[in-house]
Amino acid sequence: QKEVEQDPGPLSVPEGAIVSLNCTYSNSAFQYFMWYRQYSRKGPELLMYTYSSGNKEDGRFTAQVDKSSKYISLFIRDSQPSDSATYLCAMSLNTGGFKTIFGAGTRLFVKA
Amino acid sequence: DTAVSQTPKYLVTQMGNDKSIKCEQNLGHDTMYWYKQDSKKFLKIMFSYNNKELIINETVPNRFSPKSPDKAHLNLHINSLELGDSAVYFCASSQGGQGYGYTFGSGTRLTVV
Numbered sequence: 001q002k003e004v005e006q007d008p009g010p011l012s013v014p015e016g017a018i019v020s021l022n023c024t025y026s027n028s029a030f031q032y033f034m035w036y037r038q039y040s041r042k043g044p045e046l047l048m049y050t051y052s053s054g055n056k057e058d059g060r061f062t063a064q065v066d067k068s069s070k071y072i073s074l075f076i077r078d079s080q081p082s083d084s085a086t087y088l089c090a091m092s093l094n095t096g097g098f099k100t101i102f103g104a105g106t107r108l109f110v111k112a
Numbered sequence: 113d114t115a116v117s118q119t120p121k122y123l124v125t126q127m128g129n130d131k132s133i134k135c136e137q138n139l140g141h142d143t144m145y146w147y148k149q150d151s152k153k154f155l156k157i158m159f160s161y162n163n164k165e166l167i168i169n170e171t172v173p174n175r176f177s178p179k180s181p182d183k184a185h186l187n188l189h190i191n192s193l194e195l196g197d198s199a200v201y202f203c204a205s206s207q208g209g210q211g212y213g214y215t216f217g218s219g220t221r222l223t224v225v
Contacts, residue, residue: 008152008153034214036214038153041218041219042218042219043116043202043216043217043218043219044155044202044214044216045216046213046214046215086153088153088155099157099160099168100157100214101157102154102155102156104152104153104154105153105154105155107153
């Protein structure tokens with residue numbers, strides 16, 4: 001079993017839809033949870049991060065962490081064609097980690 | 113004014129050759145990384161350096177040797193290239209090692225023929 005599981009998709013939605021992206025993980029020691037966005041032929045860019053459990057909102061993006069279920073989500077409201085990219089979840093330990101584990105990434109297409 | 117820059121962007125080479133990829137960051141970060149992304153987009157850490165000291169060395173063949181001459185630079189040298197080394201290699205940096213502030217370079221697409 002991989003430490004981080006993420007459905008690779010692809011996920012295709014119409015413009016304006018609410019998108020839900022998810023990851024599950026097995027290591028209960030993870031404390032930092034991140035979402036990265038990667039456009040084609042580019043490096044990943046940090047979208048959001050959350051420490052421990054809870055929700056975090058930034059514009060059209062909401063990140064949720066449920067540590068009891070080992071489950072994290074990213075919601076995108078009013079999705080735009082420019083949101084079409086691969087979204088990677090990532091997580092790391094609390095201290096001395098220096099190692100972030102990435103999910104396989106979910107490819108998202110938002111159709112105009 | 114690129115924060116994390118990698119060179120070259122593309123590298124096509126024959127099996128058995130030796131090649132190097134260079135990475136430089138101007139963010140003042142103290143930790144740098146090499147990640148490998150395979151054809152299925154899976155990002156896997158290879159090495160991590162903190163203040164020029166090797167912190168993480170994952171199960172990577174000895175043919176891969178990182179070098180960090182200073183905090184702002186991390187290079188990757190690969191000996192005796194194999195077909196399976198074909199991938200995109202990303203350099204990244206962060207302040208500390210918690211992963212919530214990674215800045216990635218744009219990647220080096222290595223193709224071994």
